[in-house]
Amino acid sequence: MNLWQAIVLGIIExxxxxxPVSSTGHMIIASSLMGIDAQDFTKLFEVVIQLGAILSVVVLYWRKFFDRGRLAFYKKIILGTVPALIIGYLFANEIDQLLDSPLTVGIMLLLGGVIFIWVDQWFKVPEVLEEEKMTVWQAIRIGFWQCLAMIPGVSRSAAAIIGGLQQKLIRELAAEFSFFLAVPTMAAATGYKLLQAFRHQPQFITEKHYLLLLLVGCCVAFLVAMLAIRSFIRYLQHHGFRAFGYYRILIGIVVLVLVWKGVLK
Structure with missing residues (x-):
C-alpha cells in the first residue's frame, strides 16, 4: 500500500x-480494484482507520460524551455494545474469512438495498423522539441488530438504524444512536486488531512507513466523516432512506458483475 491508496481508502471510510451503505464493503471493493486486498496490512488498515471516523462522532457530539450527568446515556451505549463484543470475539475467525469475499459484499448490498427501499413504509409511526426517552432494553435490542453488520456488505450503521426504527425511534435519532454505538464498538475492534498485530506482525505498528499510512488514513477518515455525518442528518430531516436503497442495489449489481467477470476475486 502506498500513500495515495491510503488516502483513497480514508476518504471512502x-x-x-x-x-447505511457498508464502509467495509466499499473498502473491500476499492482494495480489490487497487490490487492490495491480499496484503495483510490492508486488512489491519481497513479496521484501524475506522477509529479516525468514529472520533468525529465524539467531536461532533462532545456535549453528550463528556457530560458526567448523563449516566443513563453511558449505560445505554455500554449495554448496547455488549452483544457485538461477545459475538465478535466468539466468531472472530469466521468474520475475518468473510472479509475476503466480494461475493458476500455484493449479495448483502443488494438485499440491504431492497430492505431500505421499503423501510420508511414499514416504520411509519415512531414513538421515541429523543434519546432520553429510549429505554435500556431498546438500546440492547438495537445492539443485537448491529451484530448483523459482522457480515460484510450489511453495514453497521444500516443494521443499527433499522434496529432503531424497529424500536420506534425517529429517523434522525436512529441514525444518531447508530453513531454513538460505533464509538465503543469500533474502538474495541481496533484495539483487538492492533493487539493481534503487535503479537504476530509487530512491524505493522512499529515501522515508520506503516505508521504513516495508518496516521494518514485515520486523519483523512476523521475529516471526511465530520462532513458526512452533518450532511446525513440534514438529509434525513427532509428525506427517507429510499435513495440509499437504490444506491445499494446499484453497487451490489456492479459488484456481482465484477465478481462474475473475475475482476473481483
Whole structure:
C-alpha cells in the first residue's frame, strides 16, 4: 500500500462509515480494484482507520460524551455494545474469512438495498423522539441488530438504524444512536486488531512507513466523516432512506458483475 491508496481508502471510510451503505464493503471493493486486498496490512488498515471516523462522532457530539450527568446515556451505549463484543470475539475467525469475499459484499448490498427501499413504509409511526426517552432494553435490542453488520456488505450503521426504527425511534435519532454505538464498538475492534498485530506482525505498528499510512488514513477518515455525518442528518430531516436503497442495489449489481467477470476475486 502506498500513500495515495491510503488516502483513497480514508476518504471512502469517512464517507461511508455512517451511511447505511457498508464502509467495509466499499473498502473491500476499492482494495480489490487497487490490487492490495491480499496484503495483510490492508486488512489491519481497513479496521484501524475506522477509529479516525468514529472520533468525529465524539467531536461532533462532545456535549453528550463528556457530560458526567448523563449516566443513563453511558449505560445505554455500554449495554448496547455488549452483544457485538461477545459475538465478535466468539466468531472472530469466521468474520475475518468473510472479509475476503466480494461475493458476500455484493449479495448483502443488494438485499440491504431492497430492505431500505421499503423501510420508511414499514416504520411509519415512531414513538421515541429523543434519546432520553429510549429505554435500556431498546438500546440492547438495537445492539443485537448491529451484530448483523459482522457480515460484510450489511453495514453497521444500516443494521443499527433499522434496529432503531424497529424500536420506534425517529429517523434522525436512529441514525444518531447508530453513531454513538460505533464509538465503543469500533474502538474495541481496533484495539483487538492492533493487539493481534503487535503479537504476530509487530512491524505493522512499529515501522515508520506503516505508521504513516495508518496516521494518514485515520486523519483523512476523521475529516471526511465530520462532513458526512452533518450532511446525513440534514438529509434525513427532509428525506427517507429510499435513495440509499437504490444506491445499494446499484453497487451490489456492479459488484456481482465484477465478481462474475473475475475482476473481483
Amino acid at each position: 469517512g464517507i461511508t462509515e455512517f451511511l
